[in-house]
Amino acid sequence: MQNHKELFYSNLVEYYSKNKEARKPWTHEEMKKISNEIIEAKLTVGSKTNRQYHLLSLYDIIDIKEKLMIIKKRLADDKNAVYITPYEDLFEVLYPIHISAGHGGRDKMMFALKTKHYIPRIVIETFIQSCAICHKKKNFRPVNLVNxxxxxxxxxxxxxxxxxxxxxxxxxxxxxxxxxxxxxxxxxxxxxxxxxxxxxxxxxxxxxxxxxxxxxxxxxxxxxxxxxxxxxxxxxxxxxxxxxxxxxxxxxxxxxxxxxxxxx
Ligand SMILES: [Zn+2]
Structure with a gap:
């Protein structure tokens, strides 16, 4: 698992360094700043800046056990909260889902995540590519597999x-x-x-x-x-x-x- 985590993050670093236009998931530090911006935007009475409109149209903040979490904007408050997953937590969120889905592929994982966590597709693909067991499965050769x-x-x-x-x-x-x-x-x-x-x-x-x-x-x-x-x-x-x-x-x-x- 440790190797999987290290490989996953080094592959992500490589991907985002080659694809500058792709938006890297926010780190904890960045999420703190964005949370404050969202709170400020919600409190702003009267005209808001374009940035504030943009943030409020996409995100909301909820308080979970005295911790502020950024979620995707919901149509109603009783709808599922879909958490924006911080960069540092990506592996810990993806790993149990991947394992309990029997090393499930991208679509299986996206389906399992859909109502709980927002994680970009490329991150999920990178996670699967970094999994040694999935890698072996992909290169499966029946003749070699006698164990x-x-x-x-x-x-x-x-x-x-x-x-x-x-x-x-x-x-x-x-x-x-x-x-x-x-x-x-x-x-x-x-x-x-x-x-x-x-x-x-x-x-x-x-x-x-x-x-x-x-x-x-x-x-x-x-x-x-x-x-x-x-x-x-x-x-x-x-x-x-x-x-x-x-x-x-x-x-x-x-x-x-x-x-x-x-x-x-
Ligand atoms: Zn796997």
Missing amino acids: KSITSKEFSSRGQVGLIDYQSMQDGQYKWLLNYQEDLTKFICLRPLKSKTPAEVAKELLKIFLELGPPSILQNDNDREFVDGIIMELVKLWPDLKHIHEQPLDPQIQKLRSKKYQCT
């Missing part, structure tokens, strides 16, 4: 756990998003978290396991210690859950850095 050992044949034999960092746009006390994916069905569960401590992750994960059933193998592509910590906490919450042994060093599985355990 049966990491495809689960049974439900809940394997589950992938990860965290998405929302510290730059936390919602109240929630700063992280737990992302758990069952490997066979690719079914995804998302849970907001206040911290990324193994204890808090394990507590939420346990609720998911009580609904879906625990996987025999819990894995995270990048961080073995993260999974170790979660399993230690899970065993405290559910003492009958037994950690058996580390994943055998099958070269194709080894890299997935898994831990295997089972419920007795």
Whole structure:
């Protein structure tokens, strides 16, 4: 995910440096200034400047938990608020939508975003182009794709756990998003978290396991210690859950850095 984020932003920088006429999404800093301009325009009695008319015809401001947000102008106040997404938050908004749509393409993502966030089409396309998994899918060659050992044949034999960092746009006390994916069905569960401590992750994960059933193998592509910590906490919450042994060093599985355990 980190590589995806870095690649996404470096591709965006490249795009906007080559296409000077394209309007780059506003940064947090720019949004503060524009918010003030919109407020001033709304308060202006009598004749407004062209700039003020322009802003008021496109945008509005709403107060969410004492934070001013710029939204697209609505036809009525009860219509959905479509947030203008700041540049720094683009990845965090796009990532969960992309993942929960099963690495959905541009149209799928635009449809999912439509009623909540405004993000320019080119940004969504850049996001997808920067995704290694989508890139692989695009270059799919059936003859090369024989990797049966990491495809689960049974439900809940394997589950992938990860965290998405929302510290730059936390919602109240929630700063992280737990992302758990069952490997066979690719079914995804998302849970907001206040911290990324193994204890808090394990507590939420346990609720998911009580609904879906625990996987025999819990894995995270990048961080073995993260999974170790979660399993230690899970065993405290559910003492009958037994950690058996580390994943055998099958070269194709080894890299997935898994831990295997089972419920007795
Ligand atoms: Zn993708």
